[in-house]
Amino acid sequence: MAGAAETPAAARVSHVYPHGSRLNERGRLEIGGCDVIELAEEFGTPAYVYAEDDIRSRAREFQDAFRRRTDRFEVVYASKAFPCTAVYRLLAEEGLSCDVASGGELFLALRGGFDPKKIYLHGNNKSVAEIRYALDAGVGTIVIDSFDELERLEEMAPGQRVMLRVTPGIKPDTHAYISTGQEDSKFGFGVEEVPRAIDRIDRLELVGLHAHIGSQVFQLDPYEKLAEVLTAVGDYPLLNLGGGLGIAYTADQEPPSIDAYVESLLRGAPEGVTVLCEPGRSLVGNAGVTIYRVGTVKEIPNVRTYVAVDGGMSDNLRPMLYNARYEAEIADRFGGASLCTVAGKHCESGDILVEDVLLDDPRPGDVLVTPATGAYGHAMANNYNGIPRPPVIFCRDGDARVVVRRDTYEDLAARDAV
Numbered sequence: 001m002a003g004a005a006e007t008p009a010a011a012r013v014s015h016v017y018p019h020g021s022r023l024n025e026r027g028r029l030e031i032g033g034c035d036v037i038e039l040a041e042e043f044g045t046p047a048y049v050y051a052e053d054d055i056r057s058r059a060r061e062f063q064d065a066f067r068r069r070t071d072r073f074e075v076v077y078a079s080k081a082f083p084c085t086a087v088y089r090l091l092a093e094e095g096l097s098c099d100v101a102s103g104g105e106l107f108l109a110l111r112g113g114f115d116p117k118k119i120y121l122h123g124n125n126k127s128v129a130e131i132r133y134a135l136d137a138g139v140g141t142i143v144i145d146s147f148d149e150l151e152r153l154e155e156m157a158p159g160q161r162v163m164l165r166v167t168p169g170i171k172p173d174t175h176a177y178i179s180t181g182q183e184d185s186k187f188g189f190g191v192e193e194v195p196r197a198i199d200r201i202d203r204l205e206l207v208g209l210h211a212h213i214g215s216q217v218f219q220l221d222p223y224e225k226l227a228e229v230l231t232a233v234g235d236y237p238l239l240n241l242g243g244g245l246g247i248a249y250t251a252d253q254e255p256p257s258i259d260a261y262v263e264s265l266l267r268g269a270p271e272g273v274t275v276l277c278e279p280g281r282s283l284v285g286n287a288g289v290t291i292y293r294v295g296t297v298k299e300i301p302n303v304r305t306y307v308a309v310d311g312g313m314s315d316n317l318r319p320m321l322y323n324a325r326y327e328a329e330i331a332d333r334f335g336g337a338s339l340c341t342v343a344g345k346h347c348e349s350g351d352i353l354v355e356d357v358l359l360d361d362p363r364p365g366d367v368l369v370t371p372a373t374g375a376y377g378h379a380m381a382n383n384y385n386g387i388p389r390p391p392v393i394f395c396r397d398g399d400a401r402v403v404v405r406r407d408t409y410e411d412l413a414a415r416d417a418v
Contacts, residue, residue, distance in 0.1 A: 018051035032395025046311035054287035078280030086403035088112025158203035208238025227268030243278035288374025312344015336360030
């Protein structure tokens with residue numbers, strides 16, 4: 001699918017859209033050089049659409065930011081943000097390592113071509129089967145999350161490289177559901193428990209400490225404090241400061257740059273230590289958008305105008321889980337003055353994707369786009385109401401390819417045993 005040639009009439013769009021996105025001379029949104037209206041016609045809606053080069057450029061930006069300052073670093077993709085074989089393959093090609101939080105994510109990471117030695121296995125309740133799978137696959141590092149797990153690994157995996165996950169007692173300014181560094185957390189060892197955990201390690205190779213304070217973080221001061229907290233715990237060759245760098249979901253949000261984030265990580269770390277970080281959302285979040293088809297427009301005089309689309313909480317659960325705020329536009333008529341609420345098609349009054357957004361005279365048949373859905377859209381997609389999950393489309397230089405196909409109705413019954 002060829003993109004339109006650049007013309008004086010073409011216009012860039014806000015930073016919440018993938019790098020290189022624009023409105024072409026027909027006023028249509030292009031992602032990765034592909035006309036979104038044409039994508040909707042060819043692949044149907046809803047669909048997740050990614051600019052492949054956006055992901056690659058952000059991966060390189062993280063690595064370059066470290067290289068300008070040190071040669072002791074490792075960028076580890078936090079793959080729960082977008083666990084898809086194609087993106088695992090892409091980021092393995094870019095030289096990143098990978099963290100996985102389940103046996104399923106491990107399966108996909110291996111299928112995508114990650115060297116198992118560059119994989120970190122996370123999880124607050126890893127099953128024996130998942131640990132065995134990781135050991136059989138040759139996973140490089142297991143991040144221990146509890147005393148029970150420590151004892152399990154001592155028995156199952158003598159000689160295995162491990163890190164301890166520390167709960168540092170740092171609570172960033174973010175949603176409570178994605179804050180993980182505070183003292184009251186299901187994750188990791190409290191700082192005062194770490195010496196006892198270290199004393200219990202006998203047959204494992206402890207190579208470092210790990211902590212993660214939360215997600216969608218805009219303030220950088222907590223990262224400097226985090227490095228100081230972990231350094232005070234002990235002297236280890238690896239210091240994993242987690243991820244959590246926020247992204248822009250709306251045009252008024254200005255998250256810290258990757259360069260500033262990396263600087264804050266290294267500022268608090270001691271000399272000679274290899275610093276790891278785990279970007280997920282900040283690698284893929286703004287690289288993706290979701291496209292929908294408008295089905296109905298319901299105007300309630302003096303109350304609200306509902307614009308109903310052919311997706312909803314089955315393809316983007318975040319507004320329902322976290323009250324997350326998104327933007328929306330009609331793909332070939334950006335801007336507008338009609339105050340609307342974008343509703344999903346599911347049998348729930350709470351199935352609202354975007355509340356109170358200005359659109360340009362929406363009508364049935366329009367293609368509507370919500371940006372910044374590259375993280376935790378596909379990852380949390382579900383079949384509520386028997387809705388097939390959307391496909392994932394990668395776009396680059398005007399060419400589009402399906403990397404995850406759309407569910408079929410037959411898929412809904414594929415696991416039935418009767």
